Amino acid sequence: AQKVTQAQTEISVVEKEDVTLDCVYETRDTTYYLFWYKQPPSGELVFLIRRNSFDEQNEISGRYSWNFQKSTSSFNFTITASQVVDSAVYFCALSDVSGGYQKVTFGIGTKLQVIP
Amino acid sequence: DSGVTQTPKHLITATGQRVTLRCSPRSGDLSVYWYQQSLDQGLQFLIQYYNGEERAKGNILERFSAQQFPDLHSELNLSSLELGDSALYFCASKGASSYNEQFFGPGTRLTVL
Numbered sequence: 012a013q014k015v016t017q018a019q020t021e022i023s024v025v026e027k028e029d030v031t032l033d034c035v036y037e038t039r040d041t042t043y044y045l046f047w048y049k050q051p052p053s054g055e056l057v058f059l060i061r062r063n064s065f066d067e068q069n070e071i072s073g074r075y076s077w078n079f080q081k082s083t084s085s086f087n088f089t090i091t092a093s094q095v096v097d098s099a100v101y102f103c104a105l106s107d108v109s110g111g112y113q114k115v116t117f118g119i120g121t122k123l124q125v126i127p
Numbered sequence: 128d129s130g131v132t133q134t135p136k137h138l139i140t141a142t143g144q145r146v147t148l149r150c151s152p153r154s155g156d157l158s159v160y161w162y163q164q165s166l167d168q169g170l171q172f173l174i175q176y177y178n179g180e181e182r183a184k185g186n187i188l189e190r191f192s193a194q195q196f197p198d199l200h201s202e203l204n205l206s207s208l209e210l211g212d213s214a215l216y217f218c219a220s221k222g223a224s225s226y227n228e229q230f231f232g233p234g235t236r237l238t239v240l
């Protein structure tokens with residue numbers, strides 16, 4: 012069965028601190044895709060990154076970086092030198108083919124508060 | 128702008144009423160997903176359509192129904208509304224491949240009084 016676990020429901024950090032958001036997933040498929048989305052206080056959901064199961068290279072985009080480890084079924088997200096604008100709810104998601112059709116499962120989200 | 132549109136943006140109604148939420152996917156996307164996000168809750172998957180056909184059902188109540196029309200827009204119908212149905216309802220569209228990310232609309236905020 013497909014499952015995405017974001018064990019941290021809320022995190023508070025002081026501005027300029029680094030913070031890592033954890034995501035652990037379960038799937039029986041060998042081909043799958045992982046995503047992170049951001050939901051700022053304004054409410055919209057913004058796509059951040061996609062990673063496929065065959066590409067374990069870490070990715071860095073500015074202050075954001077992602078660490079994908081198949082051995083531990085984890086796809087963690089690190090924000091370096093956090094800023095107040097990073098305050099949001101972050102969702103991890105998994106897409107695979109389940110029961111013959113594509114399925115997307117979201118984690119419950121991690122609420123990040125960056126304190127100035 | 129994700130390219131996904133949802134109307135209305137806000138909806139206030141009374142218990143027992145029925146409402147229809149509308150979603151237009153991005154151009155070329157055949158899949159439409161509906162999600163419910165209640166206060167301090169994650170995204171609860173409701174239902175998925177692909178090219179007019181229902182593909183998957185999540186935690187969708189029997190009072191709720193949806194459809195996808197030939198022009199690919201989708202409607203989510205909520206009936207016999209209860210206070211607990213107050214939530215943000217998101218529509219997302221997605222390309223045909225598993226690697227495609229979902230693009231979300233701005234959401235419809237439903238308030239049931």
